[in-house]
Amino acid sequence: MSNQDDLDWIDRIENPIMGKVKTRWPDWRCTQEFTPDTRPVRKAEKLRGQKVEPLAYYGHHTPFTTKTDGNQWVIKTSNKVIAYRAYALIALFITMIWFGLYLFALYHGGKDSLGMLYLSLICFIPALYWIIQARRHGEDKWVVFDRRTGNVCFWDKEGKRSLTVPFEQVNCYWTPVFRRGLSHNFYFMPMVNLPNERHRWWQVYMGFPSDYAQAQYYWSVITAFMDNSKPLPMVAGLYHHLIWMERNGYTLDDITHGGKSATEEELYEIFEEVEAKIEVEKDKARNLLKGTKHFSASALIDFYKHAPGYANEEVLTTISIFILHGISSLKHSSLMRDVDFMESLTMEVYCREMCKLIQFFGPLVNADMAAKGKTKEEEGEEGQFLVDLNALDDIYYEGLDADIETVLSAFKRMMFQPEHFNADGIIELYQNKPHFIAHILETSILAQVELAVRDMVESGDMMFGFEELITREPYCKELNKLLQFFGRVNNVNLDRSRVKNPSRYMDLDALDAIDYEGLDADIEAVLSSYKRMVSDAEHFKADSIIELYQNTSNFIAIVLEREILSQVRWSVREIVESGRMIFGFEGKTTREAYCKELNKLLQFFGQIENAKMEREGYTDPNDYMDLHALDDLDMTPRP
Numbered sequence: 001m002s003n004q005d006d007l008d009w010i011d012r013i014e015n016p017i018m019g020k021v022k023t024r025w026p027d028w029r030c031t032q033e034f035t036p037d038t039r040p041v042r043k044a045e046k047l048r049g050q051k052v053e054p055l056a057y058y059g060h061h062t063p064f065t066t067k068t069d070g071n072q073w074v075i076k077t078s079n080k081v082i083a084y085r086a087y088a089l090i091a092l093f094i095t096m097i098w099f100g101l102y103l104f105a106l107y108h109g110g111k112d113s114l115g116m117l118y119l120s121l122i123c124f125i126p127a128l129y130w131i132i133q134a135r136r137h138g139e140d141k142w143v144v145f146d147r148r149t150g151n152v153c154f155w156d157k158e159g160k161r162s163l164t165v166p167f168e169q170v171n172c173y174w175t176p177v178f179r180r181g182l183s184h185n186f187y188f189m190p191m192v193n194l195p196n197e198r199h200r201w202w203q204v205y206m207g208f209p210s211d212y213a214q215a216q217y218y219w220s221v222i223t224a225f226m227d228n229s230k231p232l233p234m235v236a237g238l239y240h241h242l243i244w245m246e247r248n249g250y251t252l253d254d255i256t257h258g259g260k261s262a263t264e265e266e267l268y269e270i271f272e273e274v275e276a277k278i279e280v281e282k283d284k285a286r287n288l289l290k291g292t293k294h295f296s297a298s299a300l301i302d303f304y305k306h307a308p309g310y311a312n313e314e315v316l317t318t319i320s321i322f323i324l325h326g327i328s329s330l331k332h333s334s335l336m337r338d339v340d341f342m343e344s345l346t347m348e349v350y351c352r353e354m355c356k357l358i359q360f361f362g363p364l365v366n367a368d369m370a371a372k373g374k375t376k377e378e379e380g381e382e383g384q385f386l387v388d389l390n391a392l393d394d395i396y397y398e399g400l401d402a403d404i405e406t407v408l409s410a411f412k413r414m415m416f417q418p419e420h421f422n423a424d425g426i427i428e429l430y431q432n433k434p435h436f437i438a439h440i441l442e443t444s445i446l447a448q449v450e451l452a453v454r455d456m457v458e459s460g461d462m463m464f465g466f467e468e469l470i471t472r473e474p475y476c477k478e479l480n481k482l483l484q485f486f487g488r489v490n491n492v493n494l495d496r497s498r499v500k501n502p503s504r505y506m507d508l509d510a511l512d513a514i515d516y517e518g519l520d521a522d523i524e525a526v527l528s529s530y531k532r533m534v535s536d537a538e539h540f541k542a543d544s545i546i547e548l549y550q551n552t553s554n555f556i557a558i559v560l561e562r563e564i565l566s567q568v569r570w571s572v573r574e575i576v577e578s579g580r581m582i583f584g585f586e587g588k589t590t591r592e593a594y595c596k597e598l599n600k601l602l603q604f605f606g607q608i609e610n611a612k613m614e615r616e617g618y619t620d621p622n623d624y625m626d627l628h629a630l631d632d633l634d635m636t637p638r639p
Contacts, residue, residue: 022139022140023139024139024140024157024158025074025142025256025257026074026142026144026153026155026159026162027155027159028072028144028252030144030153030155030159030162030164031072031144031145031146031149031151031152031153031164032149032151032164033164034151034164034165034166035162035163035164035165035194037194037195038163038165038192038193038194038195039192039193039194039195040191040192040193041189041190041191041192041193041198041199041200042193042198042199049173049174049175049187049201050173050174050175050212051171051172051173052171052172052173052174052212052215052216052219053216053219054216054219054220054223054224055213055216055217055219055220062207062208062209062210062214063207063237064206064207064218064221064237065205065206065207066237066238066241067252067255067256068225068238068241068242068252069242069245069250069251069252069255070147070232070242070245071146071147071148071252072144072145072146072147072148072252073144073145073147073222073225074142074143074144074145074252074256075142075143075144075145075188075204075205075206076139076141076142076204076205077141077142077143077188077202077203077204077205078141078202078203078204078205079139079140079141085130087126087127087130088127088130088131088133091123091124091126091127091130092124092127092131094123095120095123095124095127096120098116098117098119098120098123099116099117099120101116102114102116102117102120140155140156140157140158141154141155141156141157141202142155143155143188143202143204145167145222145225145226147225147226147228147232148228150166150167150226150228151164151165151166151167152164152165152166152167152170152188152190152226154188154190154200154202161194163190163192163193163194163200165190165191165192167226169190169191169192170188170189170190170191171188171189171190171191172186172187172188172189172215172218172219172222173186173187173188173189173201174186174187174209174212174215175187185203185209185215186203186204186206186207186209186215186218187201187202187203187204188202188204189201189202206218221233221235221238231309232309234309234310234312234313239274239309239310240262240267240270240271240274241262241267243270243274244262244266244267244270247270248260274310277308277310277311278310278311278314281307281308281311281314281315282311282314282315282318284303285300285303285304285307285315285318285319286318288300288303289318289319289322290340292340292344293344293345295341295344295345295350295353296353297353297354297356297357297360298356300319300357301356301357301360301361303315304316304319304361313368316361316364316365316368319357319361320361320365320387322337322357323354323357323358323361323362323365323387324387325337326354326357327354327358327387327388327391327392330351330354330391330392330395330436331391331395333439333443334436334437334438334439334440334442334443335443336350346401347400347401347404347440348396348398348399348400348401349401351392351395351396351400352396354392354396355392355396358387358389358391358392359389361387362387362388362389363389365386365387366386366387366389369386394434394435394436395436403437404437404440407429407433407437407440407441408440408441408444410429411426411429411441411444411445414426414429415445415448416463416465418465418466418469418470419469421466421470421475421478422478423478423479423481423482423485424481426445426482427481427482427485429441430442430445430486442486442489445482445486446486446489446490446506449479449482449483449486449487449506450506452479453479453483453506453510453511456472456475456476456479456511456514457510457511457514457555457558458558459558459559459562460472460523460555460556460558460559460562461562462475471519471520472519472520472523473519473520476511476514476519479511480511483506483508483510483511484508486506487506487507487508488508490505490506491505491506491508513554513555514555519555519556522553522556523556523559526548526552526556526559526560527559527560527563529548530545530548530560530563530564533545533548534567534582535582535584536584537584537585537588537589537594538588540582540585540589540594540597541597542596542597542598542600542601542604543600545564545601546600546601546604548560549561549564561605561608564601564605565605565609568598568601568602568605568606568625569625571598572598572602572629572630575591575594575595575598575630575633576629576630576633579591581594582594595630595633598630599630602625602627602629602630603627606625606626606627607627609624609625610624610625610627
């Protein structure tokens with residue numbers, strides 16, 4: 001049998017005798033005027049309850065009563081009618097026992113049975129008194145909080161002994177559960193009373209605050225409700241109830257005198273609708289946070305100010321995470337939040353908008369975190385952290401874009417113009433700039449050095465435009481200086497960030513295999529030998545070219561390989577499409593001999609090239625060399 005069934009069973013016994021408990025609701029006009037002729041409460045310091053201070057945030061709370069229309073909130077208090085009914089029931093039970101014993105003795109001829117009748121009558125007299133009191137009284141003591149007037153009415157019976165005071169003169173108390181019982185440990189008490197009263201230490205039925213923090217949350221909800229300078233507190237349970245009230249057009253009279261109450265199904269439906277609306281508001285916030293040329297802190301602030309109250313916390317969390325990630329990107333990498341911002345905004349505009357967001361939302365986030373007990377640099381709920389309001393003070397200033405452009409222009413001149421290519425100058429430029437701009441410069445330098453080293457190692461290529469104006473020997477020396485300095489910077493940063501992906505580290509020994517001394521002379525000698533072999537029909541021997549390639553040092557072989565592949569591709573295409581041999585070969589060798597030598601080169605270097613393409617993950621067949629291009633070629637001598 002459930003607890004509710006137990007109560008129904010007791011009511012079925014009590015109600016025929018004492019009648020149903022009458023609910024006498026207060027007069028809602030009781031909060032309009034203060035009660036005159038009051039005096040300060042006496043001996044309040046001797047109360048055993050702990051005074052409750054409002055708490056701005058409480059993560060989890062048990063349900064509480066919501067007899068409110070958003071303007072007035074009425075809360076039931078403890079009264080004597082329950083005690084009267086209990087006392088009467090107990091006295092009747094004892095009366096029935098003595099009267100039953102009297103009848104039993106009378107039936108068996110007992111001589112002393114009259115004493116039992118007297119005892120039953122003695123017990124019936126207080127039972128009758130308590131029955132009369134229970135029928136006369138009802139639930140007639142209430143506390144009414146009025147948001148519009150800022151007053152609180154302690155309503156007693158028919159209002160004859162009611163007391164109305166400003167909310168500022170009302171205190172809240174809590175006592176440990178084991179002292180007063182689960183439903184009797186939450187109290188409201190005004191600081192003044194009627195002249196003939198000691199104090200109004202009223203136990204209230206708002207909820208079941210099993211600990212002090214829970215009582216703090218209840219009192220903070222009431223405190224926020226009474227502050228009419230702010231929106232109604234958007235806490236779960238309260239705003240769902242208010243939505244239900246508005247949807248059905250109910251008034252305070254409907255949920256009190258009329259007995260209207262929301263069903264679990266109705267509240268769950270409202271809960272689902274509110275959650276869906278919160279997601280819509282979060283999506284709107286995310287759209288405003290996208291990196292477009294229309295990104296505006298003012299628009300985001302205006303959106304937050306006009307967002308529905310129930311979505312404020314979720315929207316604030318979304319924005320705060322964006323701000324914290326944005327600050328981290330700027331301070332640690334000198335980068336904007338993502339690529340969309342980089343394509344749409346300059347760094348100065350982006351930093352200016354971020355500063356506006358920090359100054360507006362930072363205090364809100366920090367206050368919210370402090371209310372949740374997070375006062376240090378530790379993670380809060382859903383990834384929130386405290387916001388450093390001065391995070392961008394050493395980054396943003398007027399003219400930032402111009403300074404960045406000046407530095408990058410100087411770098412490009414020293415990096416991409418052969419006559420100014422100077423590793424020491426680039427390093428000095430990096431070292432003498434503010435930390436933030438140096439980070440931006442570092443990103444550009446690392447990208448270019450990594451590309452230049454890879455091109456040199458894999459194909460022997462210098463940067464575009466350098467071939468005619470500088471030799472590989474000084475080029476590689478300067479490039480290696482940049483690799484050693486900025487490669488170490490990159491690797492230290494990765495170590496500090498505990499990056500475990502080896503591919504993100506730069507190989508500081510990448511250029512060690514290249515012998516700078518006499519490099520250009522050696523390359524020129526090998527290429528001259530190769531050109532002699534492919535320019536003279538008498539020396540055109542595939543085996544000799546392959547041998548030259550195989551006996552050349554690794555780096556020079558890469559340069560030679562590129563030349564050979566270019567020549568083989570062109571020669572195969574010419575012989576297949578037009579039947580032409582290399583210029584000057586006509587009449588000095590037959591097509592049959594020419595195609596045999598060319599096919600040897602195609603098979604050897606084609607396989608090398610295709611293996612390389614496969615390693616690099618190329619899937620387009622057109623990127624591979626056709627090793628059978630010469631298989632069906634008609635080599636019959638032409639007239």
